[in-house]
Amino acid sequence: MTYEQFYAVVRRVPPGRVVTYGQVAHMAGLPGRARQVGYAMAALSGESDVPWQRVVNARGEISTRSGGSPFGRIQRVLLQEEGVEFSESGRIDLERYRWEG
Template identity: 55%
Template sequence: MPDVRHRPHASLPSSSSTHSLIYAVVRRIPRGRVATYGQVAFLAGLPRHARLVGYALHALPDHSSVPWHRVVNVQGRTSPRSDGMGHDQLQRLMLQREGVRFSRQGVLSLARYQWHPRTPATTS
């Protein structure tokens, strides 16, 4: 397989189809569970493209049915968005409503809450 690290979009499908792959994975994350950006990218068939997951989630319209709040960074933290609208706090609140607990430092336990799908397929 060719190394595309220096050309991150060289082997990727179009933006809309890439986003669709990502959204299909995110929709599978159950309530009370989380996945990391890198995990979602891998499951969507886009290994080493965690940043694209962030771009796709950022592109979601308000009130989307895609559970974007279930995607966290590899440290188990919510990632603040550059828009300054407090989405990281909203994300934390939404996860807490699903039973996810955070430490005083704002970290959730990936060992406890990370989703481990039985199959990596993005479609059912």
């Protein structure tokens, strides 16, 4: 399977808005494939034009990477720069920031 169909969806997410992994899978026509979306994001290189930082988990938080990768911290900063607010516990209000294609 190709990750391109996931990237195509993520590229449509406007700045300052977020979507969940499951949502991306569903919008790409592959419901139930949330984990593969996570892999697709992990496979992205720094030069990519895909706004990967706008993909968060279903609880509105930034998913933890394995290996203690620092990208989670970067993701939060990028989103805050776009105007997304984080709660004290590090969560995003999906009711307010979720993008509904």
